Amino acid sequence: xxxxxxxxxxxxxxxxxxxxxxxxxxxxxxxxxxxxxxxxxxxxxxxxxxxxxxxxxxxxxxxxxxxxxxxxxxxxxxxxxxxxxxxxxxxxxxxxxxxxxxxxxxxxxxxxxxxxxxxxxxxxxxxxxxxxxxxxxxxxxxxxxxxxxxxxxxxxxxxxxxxxxxxxxxxxxxxxxxxxxxxxxxxxxxxxxxxxxxxxxxxxxxxxxxxxxxxxxxxxxxxxxxxxxxxxxxxxxxxxxxxxxxxxxxxxxxxxxxxxxxxxxxxxxxxxxxxxxxxxxxxxxxxxxxxxxxxxxxxxxxxxxxxxxxxxxxxxxxxxxxxxxxxxxxxxxxxxxxxxxxxxxxxxxxxxxxxxxxxxxxxxxxxxxxxxxxxxxxxxxxxxxxxxxxxxx
Ligand SMILES: *Cc1c(COP(=O)(O)O)cnc(C)c1O
Numbered sequence: 001x002x003x004x005x006x007x008x009x010x011x012x013x014x015x016x017x018x019x020x021x022x023x024x025x026x027x028x029x030x031x032x033x034x035x036x037x038x039x040x041x042x043x044x045x046x047x048x049x050x051x052x053x054x055x056x057x058x059x060x061x062x063x064x065x066x067x068x069x070x071x072x073x074x075x076x077x078x079x080x081x082x083x084x085x086x087x088x089x090x091x092x093x094x095x096x097x098x099x100x101x102x103x104x105x106x107x108x109x110x111x112x113x114x115x116x117x118x119x120x121x122x123x124x125x126x127x128x129x130x131x132x133x134x135x136x137x138x139x140x141x142x143x144x145x146x147x148x149x150x151x152x153x154x155x156x157x158x159x160x161x162x163x164x165x166x167x168x169x170x171x172x173x174x175x176x177x178x179x180x181x182x183x184x185x186x187x188x189x190x191x192x193x194x195x196x197x198x199x200x201x202x203x204x205x206x207x208x209x210x211x212x213x214x215x216x217x218x219x220x221x222x223x224x225x226x227x228x229x230x231x232x233x234x235x236x237x238x239x240x241x242x243x244x245x246x247x248x249x250x251x252x253x254x255x256x257x258x259x260x261x262x263x264x265x266x267x268x269x270x271x272x273x274x275x276x277x278x279x280x281x282x283x284x285x286x287x288x289x290x291x292x293x294x295x296x297x298x299x300x301x302x303x304x305x306x307x308x309x310x311x312x313x314x315x316x317x318x319x320x321x322x323x324x325x326x327x328x329x330x331x332x333x334x335x336x337x338x339x340x341x342x343x344x345x346x347x348x349x350x351x352x353x354x355x356x357x358x359x360x361x362x363x364x365x366x367x368x369x370x371x372x373x374x375x376x377x378x379x380x381x382x383x384x385x386x387x388x389x390x391x392x393x
Contacts, residue, residue, distance in 0.1 A: 115147025207242025
């Protein structure tokens, strides 16, 4: 079984590039050059140097002792929360900005929902001195004022998307329109393992540093580079894909992807894509998405903005359909509790996204011997208001 992309841009039944004709030249330019650029020694050297000196990699693999005692297993946390800007997203934006430079692009565009990807993009644009335009729904601009301010301080122009529901999907449409109008000088940085081929493969490659480091660190710490379980939360699926990447062909390693059940899978307020979704096309690729019988995308819901997405990347759809990875979900409430538990047992306040992965530990059973790696995709500073409201601090 091949779990990675084939030469046509597919993962089994999923993937491809379902794009308007006018976007074809842009996507085709990327498709033709991305592997050659990324695999060049000079690119790798530059990428690795920035990951080390700017992002602060390798991120630690931390054996959480008190959490391990509680769950009766060896729980290792892959500390993406310690990266510069506080999450895994910077691994991808560093990779894509270097790629954009190699393609001779002078201008960067991105779309953002909660603003985390917008901030990660604005950050690398400041770092490299490239013009940056971030599209964001009008409603999200109002909801996410601190991230809007960060982007502006970093020198980005934040453009309000005022059509439709005025949220992420409308920002994505605006970004696509911009790219069609500026095919020569502009690169579009997508923030997860979604979008038309080659984006899902490209983003997974940049994020695969997570599992590459984890294998080395596990070998050093346990004498075995294969754990029993690997867990990660899934919005579009980039931290999960980075965390799974080098374990996908290790068939004894169980991969668990945790989606956001929101207020309950069947509550009508959920983002549990594999539980509720059907096959279809979303944002340029064939995958699994939440949709009505006549193919309208259903508005997702999660308390965590990063998981509030109606689909999953095509590689995840393939891992799900082939049962190579298990897709589960936990609720808002369970995640908030797991976030509080980690904070009080280990002194680490996790992003509510990451707390979803932690929350699933509660539903697993261990014998005391298992090695379990959980991707701590980000830190919880950005979520303090939500934690405060819920727990009444
Ligand atoms: C954006 C985000 C996610 C969700 O995105 P993926 O592409 O699924 O990884 C998860 N955790 C954090 C901290 C995020 O900022």
